[in-house]
Amino acid sequence: xxxxxxxxxxxxxxxARLVCLPHAGGSATAYFPFSRAATEAGLxxxxxxxxxxxxxxxxxxxxxxxVGAMADAIAEDLRQWSDLPLVLFGHSxxxxxxxxxxxxxxxxxxxxxGLFASACRAPSAHRIEYVHQxxxxxxxxxxxxxxxxxxxxxxxxELLRMVLPAIRGDYTAVETYRHRTGVEPACPLQVLTGDxxxxxxxxxxxxxxxxxxxxxxxxxxxGGHFYLHHQLPAVLEVVAARLTSWLPENPSV
Numbered sequence: 001x002x003x004x005x006x007x008x009x010x011x012x013x014x015x016a017r018l019v020c021l022p023h024a025g026g027s028a029t030a031y032f033p034f035s036r037a038a039t040e041a042g043l044x045x046x047x048x049x050x051x052x053x054x055x056x057x058x059x060x061x062x063x064x065x066x067v068g069a070m071a072d073a074i075a076e077d078l079r080q081w082s083d084l085p086l087v088l089f090g091h092s093x094x095x096x097x098x099x100x101x102x103x104x105x106x107x108x109x110x111x112x113x114g115l116f117a118s119a120c121r122a123p124s125a126h127r128i129e130y131v132h133q134x135x136x137x138x139x140x141x142x143x144x145x146x147x148x149x150x151x152x153x154x155x156x157x158e159l160l161r162m163v164l165p166a167i168r169g170d171y172t173a174v175e176t177y178r179h180r181t182g183v184e185p186a187c188p189l190q191v192l193t194g195d196x197x198x199x200x201x202x203x204x205x206x207x208x209x210x211x212x213x214x215x216x217x218x219x220x221x222x223g224g225h226f227y228l229h230h231q232l233p234a235v236l237e238v239v240a241a242r243l244t245s246w247l248p249e250n251p252s253v
Contacts, residue, residue, distance in 0.1 A: 003058070004077040007048045008032050009039040014046035015247050016085040016113060018239070019078065021094030021101075023119075023226075024170035025143065025163065027055045034232065041236050044243050045087060050074060050094070054166040063169030067093075067177045071100035078105070085113040085247060089239070091228060093174045095120035099211060102185040111187050114246040115212070116239065118192040119225050121200050122207035123179040131171050136164055143167065145198070184213055190242050191218040192235060194227030 005019075006028035018038070020031040028049035035047040052070065054063030064070050074097065078086060086105075090098030095117035102115050121127070131142045140160070189212040193205040202220065209216040219238050221231045228235060 002077055002080065003053075004050055004074055005048050005081060006051050007046070008035040009047065011039065011046040014044060014084060016045040016087050016243060017081055018043070018045040018047045018087050018089055018243075019081070019098075020047060020049045021074075021088065021090035021098045022050065022052065023092035023094055024174055025167035026091075026094070026170075027051060029056065034228075034236075037232055038236055038239075041233075041240070043236065043240055044247065045239075046084070048081070050097075052166070052170070054169060055163065059162075063166050065169040065172040065176075067097055067100055067173045070097050070173065071104055075101045075104040075108070079110075082110065087114045087116070087243065087246065088112050089116040089118065090120065091118040092120050092225065093170055094118075096123060096174065096177060099123055099185070102187060103183050106185050106187075107183045111185060114188050114190065114242060115185060116190050116192060116242070117208055118228060118235075119194060119197055119200055121204040122209075123177075123211055125204040125207045126178065129175045131175060139164060139168060139171070142171075184211055186213045188212070188214045188242070188246055189216040190238065191216065192228075192238065193218070193220055194223040194225060194231075195220050196223060197225045197227070199225055 020034065022030045028051040031049040038047045051058055053061035088098040088102055098115060099117065102112050105111050131139065189208060191205050191208045193200055206218055221227045221234060223230055
């Protein structure tokens, strides 16, 4: 059993595997609605989600607070899932981690079939931020500003204190990440962003074009940093269209 992959809706007819990487503080179950909707829509790819350590069924493990360490472990784990072409989909922090996973796969001669980067600044579009250094109340305030955490969590003091270490670790990973020159993915790249995202400007989203030697397109949706919650059908239309163009007509699997 994989330590990193969670599969909610197995598919025997999939032509590819869509590997979804959660946002900072998120877990694999954040993609359960995405997986269910993709299955109901007949998406050609089987959706699987990454489970970072330090949360849910991996709560007893030490959090990783370094994007490179996450990418190393995920890229290695994905070797056992390569019976189908792999496509990466990352939201917010997940997009940065997904990009670094794609770089590692490219360097190893097994590049992904494509990369979706959602609600995330380009790796080279760096900002200096210190949310991870705030006290617990400051960290909670930052989460509320983005409106991506289940409101029920904020009303449950015990649950909130339980998840804060993982959230702080993720913010540390994101805010200490620095892009380094090197191998860039050759796969096509689809950037997705909300038109009112407070942490990713359209220029910062468009800067992803520098980070693939393949084609790159940018799609803008109404909404903020978590536009995905409200625009899921439209997002799945884009995903389905890109998979059609990215995947070989007769995959040799």
